[in-house]
Amino acid sequence: MYLKNVRYAVFGCGNREYGDNFNRAGRELDAQLARMGGERLARRCDGDEASGRMEKQFEEWGEKVIRRLSNSTASSGDDAAHSRVGVAEERDQSEYASEGEDDEGGASAAGSEDGQDMEDIAEGEGGEKKEMVTDALRGALTKQGYKILGSHSGVKLCRWTKAMLRGRGGCYKHTFYGIESHRCMETTPSLACANKCTFCWRHHTNPVGKTWRWQMDDPLELVEAAVSEHCKMVKQMKGVPGVLPEKLEEGMNPKHCALSLVGEPIMYPEIGKFVSELHSRKISTFLVTNAQFPEAITNLPPITQLYVSVDAATPETLKAIDRPLFADYWDRFIGSLTSLKDKQQRTVYRLTLVSGWNMEEVAAYAKLIDLGQPDFIEIKGVTYCGSSDASSLTMKNVPYHKDVCEFGEAIVNLRRRENGEEEYGLACEHAHSCCILLARTDRYKIDDEWYTWIDYDKFQTLVASGEKFKALDYIERTPSWATYGAEEAGFDPEQTRHRKVRNHPGKLTSDEPPE
Numbered sequence: 001m002y003l004k005n006v007r008y009a010v011f012g013c014g015n016r017e018y019g020d021n022f023n024r025a026g027r028e029l030d031a032q033l034a035r036m037g038g039e040r041l042a043r044r045c046d047g048d049e050a051s052g053r054m055e056k057q058f059e060e061w062g063e064k065v066i067r068r069l070s071n072s073t074a075s076s077g078d079d080a081a082h083s084r085v086g087v088a089e090e091r092d093q094s095e096y097a098s099e100g101e102d103d104e105g106g107a108s109a110a111g112s113e114d115g116q117d118m119e120d121i122a123e124g125e126g127g128e129k130k131e132m133v134t135d136a137l138r139g140a141l142t143k144q145g146y147k148i149l150g151s152h153s154g155v156k157l158c159r160w161t162k163a164m165l166r167g168r169g170g171c172y173k174h175t176f177y178g179i180e181s182h183r184c185m186e187t188t189p190s191l192a193c194a195n196k197c198t199f200c201w202r203h204h205t206n207p208v209g210k211t212w213r214w215q216m217d218d219p220l221e222l223v224e225a226a227v228s229e230h231c232k233m234v235k236q237m238k239g240v241p242g243v244l245p246e247k248l249e250e251g252m253n254p255k256h257c258a259l260s261l262v263g264e265p266i267m268y269p270e271i272g273k274f275v276s277e278l279h280s281r282k283i284s285t286f287l288v289t290n291a292q293f294p295e296a297i298t299n300l301p302p303i304t305q306l307y308v309s310v311d312a313a314t315p316e317t318l319k320a321i322d323r324p325l326f327a328d329y330w331d332r333f334i335g336s337l338t339s340l341k342d343k344q345q346r347t348v349y350r351l352t353l354v355s356g357w358n359m360e361e362v363a364a365y366a367k368l369i370d371l372g373q374p375d376f377i378e379i380k381g382v383t384y385c386g387s388s389d390a391s392s393l394t395m396k397n398v399p400y401h402k403d404v405c406e407f408g409e410a411i412v413n414l415r416r417r418e419n420g421e422e423e424y425g426l427a428c429e430h431a432h433s434c435c436i437l438l439a440r441t442d443r444y445k446i447d448d449e450w451y452t453w454i455d456y457d458k459f460q461t462l463v464a465s466g467e468k469f470k471a472l473d474y475i476e477r478t479p480s481w482a483t484y485g486a487e488e489a490g491f492d493p494e495q496t497r498h499r500k501v502r503n504h505p506g507k508l509t510s511d512e513p514p515e
Contacts, residue, residue, distance in 0.1 A: 001037030007072075008033050009042040009065045011058055015049040017208050017325050022046065042068055050207065052134045132192055132207055132214040141191070141206070146261075147229040150217035152268070155187040155226045156261055157233040165234070165251055166242035168498045172430035173258070173286065175482045175490040176378075176437045177305065178453035182247050185230040185254040185283070188261040189222055189268040194292045196323040197311065198354070198393055206262050210325050212269050219274040223281070230254055255456065260288035260307070266296040275301055279463045284456050288350065292326055294335030298342075302469075304459055305346040308336055308372065312357075313364030321357055340372035346454075346471040347374040353407060354382045355399045362407060366414040369424075375443060375471055376452070377424060379408045381434035401434045408436045427452050428482050430490035437484075443472060450478040 010033070012026020023046040030044045045061040047054040132152035133141075146154045160171035164182035173179045192209045234251040237243050257278050259265040266289050268274065275285050284304040289297060291308045300306065312318035315330040326332055340347040349372065353359050369377070381399040399407075408426055415423045427439035427450045437452065444451050453476035462469040481488040491497060 003033060003036040003038035006033075006037075007039045007041045009040070010044040011047060011061055012044065013047045013049065013054065015208055017050055017210060019325075019327070022048075041065060041072075050209070052130060055136060129213070129215045132190075137191075137207065147233070149187075149222055149225040149229065151215050152191055152217060153187065153189045153222050153226070154191055154261060155185065155229050155233075157230070158184060158186045158258070160184075161186075161234070161251070162237065162240075164495070165237050165244065165247045166240070167244050167247065167496050168242070169432070169491055169495045172378075172380075172433045172435045172437075172490070173256075174492065175430045176376075176428045176452055178456075178476060178478075179256045179284070179286075180250070182251045183254050184256040184258055185226060186258045186261045187226045187230070188259060188263050188265050189219070189271060189274050190265055191263040192267055193262070193264045193290065194267070194325050195264075195290050196325075197290075198321055198323065198357075208325060209267070212267055216269060219268075219270040220277050223274060223277040226257075227254060227281070227283075254283055256284045256286065258286045258288075260286065264290050264293070266293050266300065271296070272299070272301050275303060279460065282460050284454070284459060289336065290322070291336035292324060292329060292332045294332060294339045297336055297339045300343075302345050302463060304454065304456075305348060306340070306343060307348040307350045307378075308340060308374075310337070310349045310351050310365070310368060313361040313368055317358050317361065321354065334371065337368060337371040340374055344468065344470045346376070347372065348376045348378055349374045351377065351379045352382050353379065353399050353404060354393070355397045355403070357397065359399065359403070359407060362410045363414060366411050366418070369411075369415065375440055376427075377408075377411065377438040379404055379411075379436050379438070399434070401429075401431050404434055404436055405429070408438055412438060425450075426484040428478065428490065429484045429486075432489075432491065444475065450483055451475040452478045453482075 010026050010030040012023035012029075014023035014026065016022050026044060026046060030040070034040060042061070042065045045057060047057050051057070133148055138148050141148060141154060144156075146156045148154050158171070158181070160169075160174075160181045161184055164170050164174070164180070170179075170181035171184075173184070174181045190212075191206045192212075192214075193206060194208065194210055196208060231252050231254070234248065237251075238248055259275075265271060265287055275287070278285055286305050286307065287300075287303045288307040288309060291310065297306075297308070311321045318324070318330065318333060322329070324332075337349075349369070351365065381401070381404050382393070382397060384393060384395050384398050405426075412422070412424050412426060422441050424438040425441045425445060426436065427444065428437040429435070439445070439450065439452050455474045455476045459474040462473055480486060481493055482490060
């Protein structure tokens with residue numbers, strides 16, 4: 001009994017959406033301490049992030065721990081009471097860790113120290129739907145620069161929007177598809193997501209969920225709020241050194257919307273109306289989904305360009321990288337890819353390469369192309385967003401641009417060998433973003449020239465007509481500077497390349513990442 005004279009209390013922090021793994025770390029720690037002879041000072045409390053009251057849970061539990069600690073200090077006669085709270089009998093760790101056979105009735109009954117029913121994480125005391133954004137979440141996201149819209153949406157000014165306002169270059173979508181980065185609004189109608197990806201650049205401050213169980217805001221009101229808040233942030237750029245007046249004026253009239261800010265946009269039940277409202281305002285849509293809602297993908301109305309994140313090529317790697325909530329995550333992933341095949345719009349596989357995690361799966365990735373037969377395949381090196389308790393990634397996991405290029409070349413070669421012809425070609429690159437684009441040669445390479453850019457006015461005309469149309473109905477020729485292997489490496493020559501003098505020993509002067 002190594003901890004015979006040690007008293008302890010455990011408060012676990014978790015999210016009930018993870019099912020059997022809810023607060024697993026806290027349960028196992030509690031079991032281990034008990035098996036080693038520790039004296040449980042108070043019943044373990046399984047804090048539930050999804051309940052929206054985890055801070056309150058901790059306060060209530062902490063008060064009880066303090067009272068018991070004070071009582072035990074004041075009187076040694078409380079030993080008997082302590083034993084009732086629990087010096088646990090020795091049991092197998094698996095018994096403590098298993099759902100439903102926990103020492104206090106299982107995790108399902110240990111969600112809060114006071115026994116509050118947490119079964120419906122999104123319902124308040126009166127049974128009404130709760131808001132997705134709690135006060136704590138609102139504070140965390142606001143601190144990161146988000147503008148919260150209603151009860152479940154957000155908008156933020158992209159660093160590339162700021163860059164092009166100063167004439168310092170555009171994002172990879174400007175290079176690949178011809179968007180005007182200074183006129184692009186980045187937003188989401190759902191801050192919630194069904195994954196906890198290791199490389200998420202939002203540091204997991206957003207909520208998670210498998211179904212929509214919160215209050216729901218009107219889609220038209222959300223679009224209005226998003227545009228309004230976006231324009232306010234653009235207007236605040238006035239007076240910033242280098243901002244070009246003509247670009248600022250254009251930026252006040254957004255023309256593109258990247259539905260990839262944070263969370264899973266297609267979780268929002270009214271995503272169809274949300275997208276249609278954007279189109280009615282002549283705003284193009286670039287929607288990114290995490291490949292866990294295949295039925296929602298099938299039901300989507302026409303999108304300017306529809307992305308599916310393909311973060312791994314095997315069930316094991318996908319689970320390790322995306323950390324999905326769904327137990328049937330792989331079936332959902334395969335279903336999401338397959339659903340792209342029947343879409344008549346522009347479809348994209350987005351591959352995020354993480355060195356040491358998924359870059360050895362080239363052949364498996366190439367095989368997945370058969371499922372969705374996407375128009376494009378974006379391959380991008382993971383962006384390191386700093387250290388985080390929620391991720392073990394370091395700079396060692398960030399591949400070089402040449403590594404990304406070699407991966408893309410390998411995909412092209414594998415598909416050529418399998419089909420006997422060049423199915424996909426290396427179309428574009430944006431070296432600054434460590435990103436390249438593969439495109440179908442039978443659709444987007446005409447007379448030996450690439451046509452990956454979009455005729456946005458033509459797209460809006462087609463949508464407004466109400467008639468069926470195909471992706472090839474709104475293509476536009478890709479300029480030479482944007483093509484793969486061009487000396488500009490994806491940097492628009494009409495922009496001004498800004499160099500930042502670095503003072504770090506051993507570091508070479510390089511392009512300044514846009515602020």
